Amino acid sequence: MLLFLGNFYSQMKLDISPIVDYKPKLTTQFFDRNGELIANVFDEKNRRYASFDEIPTRLVEALVAVEDTAFFEHDGINIEAIFRAAIKDIQAMALVEGASTITQQLVKNLVLTREKKFVRKLKEVLLAYEVEKVLSKEQIIERYLNEVFFGHGYYGVKTAAAGYFRKPLSALSLKEMAILVGLPKAPSTYDPTRQYELSMSRANAVIGRMRDLGWIDAAQYQQAINEQPKVYNDTLTQNKAPYLIDEALKQLSATIPDIKSGGYKITLTADLRVQKIAENALKDGYNEILKRNKNADENVLNGAAIVSNPLTGEILALVGGVDYAKSSYNRATQSSRQPGSSFKPFVYLVALNQGFSPASKVADVAMAFEGMGDGGKAWKPKNYGGDFAGFITLKDALKKSRNLATISLLVDVGFNSVHSKLDGFGFRNIPPNLSIALGSFGISPMDYSEAYSLFAGMGNIAKPYLISDITAADGSSSHFAPNIREVVPARQAYLIVDMMKAVVNEGTGRRASVPGLEIAGKTGTTNNNIDAWFCGFSPELEVIVWYGNDDNTPMRRVEGGGLTSAPVFSQIVREYKKLYPDTKSTFSVPSGVKSSGGVLYTDISPLPQKAGHDTVEIQENEGLIF
Structure with a gap:
């Protein structure tokens, strides 16, 4: 078995460049002269990038609590979880339980398909190991939270926070953070704009896990459980002036080919109130x-x-x-x-x-x-x-x-x-x-x-x-x-x-x-x-x-x-x-x-x-x- 794995590893092409050199398509935002958002413009995926420094520590804790408690201890693979899942998979003769770390999930999202096959799973494990040798834990978290789908057309946690709650990441409550980190598992099922109660239940489970781990106290737990955040069902583009944006895109696309995917911030001379x-x-x-x-x-x-x-x-x-x-x-x-x-x-x-x-x-x-x-x-x-x-x-x-x-x-x-x-x-x-x-x-x-x-x-x-x-x-x-x-x-x-x-x-x-x-x-x-x-x-x-x-x-x-x-x-x-x-x-x-007598004239235009x-x-x- 070890010989097989060694041979498989030597022959497999471990291309982790899409993860290491992570350059996702980003949403371009248009603002009016007063700083008010006019529209989000994007190519396929609505994504705003958040650096690790922008991501609240509490949000990282909530993510790790629900997805990968040992994230900061392992080398990309949780051996205990793999063996535990493997026993259940063998018993069922199929892949019924995952044991993916956050690193493995990142690999799966960026370089592998989602098909449930043992070979694909093995590639995922090996690639995760390679990623952990090159990237820091903070870099992996940053890439993960910017890459994953949060439902409602939102890619990346910054986009989701602005879309669901109309807030920057720094202004999120613990309950709102729990809602967000609970979404990637099943974005449609837990979409708070359509399944509010299910979304709250999932968020409460995240908060309960944080309490069990001792990462929040009883008072913080109870306050978060009781909160019922307001959720907005906004359109993806939020385009408030489509004629204006069409003209701006027409002008910009001539010199900026990636205007829809380059993550630009464009300030227009326009005033939305006058518009x-x-x-x-x-x-x-x-x-x-x-x-x-x-x-x-x-x-x-x-x-x-x-x-x-x-x-x-x-x-x-x-x-x-x-x-x-x-x-x-x-x-x-x-x-x-x-x-x-x-x-x-x-x-x-x-x-x-x-x-x-x-x-x-x-x-x-x-x-x-x-x-x-x-x-x-x-x-x-x-x-x-x-x-x-x-x-x-x-x-x-x-x-x-x-x-x-x-x-x-x-x-x-x-x-x-x-x-x-x-x-x-x-x-x-x-x-x-x-x-x-x-x-x-x-x-x-x-x-x-x-x-x-x-x-x-x-x-x-x-x-x-x-x-x-x-x-x-x-x-x-x-x-x-x-x-x-x-x-x-x-x-x-x-x-x-x-x-x-x-x-x-x-x-x-x-x-x-x-x-x-x-x-x-x-x-x-x-x-x-x-x-x-x-x-x-x-x-x-x-x-x-x-x-x-x-x-x-x-x-x-x-x-x-x-x-x-x-x-x-x-x-x-x-x-x-x-x-x-x-x-x-x-x-x-x-x-x-x-x-002269109420009649205007100049040296060029003298009175007749x-x-x-x-x-x-x-x-x-x-x-x-x-």
């Missing part, structure tokens, strides 16, 4: 649309919202749809929708930088552009109400969202001049036609939030970013800072901000107003009411809101930026102000901005001299042909 505000507001706006239109298809209608700090680019909330459970498609980052009239401020900004001022006048008259319409016909753009205003100041034209005046301005400034400047504002693939004045191109809310930061940023564009800090499992970390570039002088940007304040105070965006805050913004409604936007900002907060049908079919004619999206903007900003009452309430006026066209009378039925 919830934005989610609720977007859903409220969606419900209002359904109330106005009983025939609307609630499975096609959707929306998106992005809340950010326009001065830094930090994304505070990102909502890609009204219900993630119904659709995980992230409309905030993946969709490309026409911005409509919300794009007009960029055309006006180019004009201001070319020497126009808010008081300059443009023609708001009927016009036709030969060969630019469908089928080579003339394109005849119209104002929303079908009327004309004659000559109108730039400020009034933007405030009232006059389509014809904006197109006239584009022609006056020069299409090529405007088109070339848009690239500097961050716009890409803008089509080479005059309809861009009305926002006839596609852009995602995320990209649009970057471009819009130009206004609140007083000429600076802040690139939106979501990842603030990354800490790897080894403790190394990376920090991400704002990416800001200057595009236009602050004084020029402020002229547009002032014009956009008028949009909210007197024009199409009145429903976006927020008491106690200066708000600037612009409505956007595309042809046939396919898209409804409101893009606005206070001195320190920017919010982009969009609604539309996923299949690009029209909404009802009443749905537009002013009625549909502006109230949602207002709701988000009002709730934000309650959270952060000290947020800056008024825009600072940059140096170089001058005023009286020009002939200011006094020309244009009859309503007259127009311009190009």
Whole structure:
């Protein structure tokens, strides 16, 4: 027999490297800017690693008491227990009783199968012996408590403590520790979320064993027996903002291949409280649309919202749809929708930088552009109400969202001049036609939030970013800072901000107003009411809101930026102000901005001299042909 064992030992490959070089897949955790957990993300196994120093001594005692009382005395194998079990196995002619030490259990979990065969058991014994020659008892305990399954999808004792009790290991009571160490024997049977009484009974047996061994006194025993811990039935991921996490994973996976299994701690720029505000507001706006239109298809209608700090680019909330459970498609980052009239401020900004001022006048008259319409016909753009205003100041034209005046301005400034400047504002693939004045191109809310930061940023564009800090499992970390570039002088940007304040105070965006805050913004409604936007900002907060049908079919004619999206903007900003009452309430006026009779101007955008066209009378039925 000894000869057989010696021969078997010499031929067997004793590979204990998975145990010695233990590198389990670990859960990555995402936190918001205030340190609140947003989600656990993992690949197959939800496991958070606990070093031996993190594991309470009492927990180790409870484990040893119930699983392997002689753990600190043996060399990986309990000879007495093996002989005792062997006699029972021989009598039954099968493996009916185990005698596994904690070391053997670790071997079985990491390098062997669970089949009940004598050869497998022999391998387990020999491998356990080898492990004990290389690793300390503390290292073995650490690996065991991080590897074993504790039921409910929890791997490792740290994960189980947080999942079942929402506590760190250091805060566990003796009863809670006993519940945990009693689980690996039969995780499903003793799962406290489903079998509470059985779990308590098993825990009480552990506590009784500790008393019998003299490791706790009578008072400690009785206190633990009487305790009835609260157990939480949490989901594994605890994902509180799935659209947010999807985008973060998309960004991180490009540079961190093991993002789901590397045990990273990711801090986002987002604020979970603001995220919830934005989610609720977007859903409220969606419900209002359904109330106005009983025939609307609630499975096609959707929306998106992005809340950010326009001065830094930090994304505070990102909502890609009204219900993630119904659709995980992230409309905030993946969709490309026409911005409509919300794009007009960029055309006006180019004009201001070319020497126009808010008081300059443009023609708001009927016009036709030969060969630019469908089928080579003339394109005849119209104002929303079908009327004309004659000559109108730039400020009034933007405030009232006059389509014809904006197109006239584009022609006056020069299409090529405007088109070339848009690239500097961050716009890409803008089509080479005059309809861009009305926002006839596609852009995602995320990209649009970057471009819009130009206004609140007083000429600076802040690139939106979501990842603030990354800490790897080894403790190394990376920090991400704002990416800001200057595009236009602050004084020029402020002229547009002032014009956009008028949009909210007197024009199409009145429903976006927020008491106690200066708000600037612009409505956007595309042809046939396919898209409804409101893009606005206070001195320190920017919010982009969009609604539309996923299949690009029209909404009802009443749905537009002013009625549909502006109230949602207002709701988000009002709730934000309650959270952060000290947020800056008024825009600072940059140096170089001058005023004459309430009209703002700068050295680049001087007040207009009286020009002939200011006094020309244009009859309503007259127009311009190009």
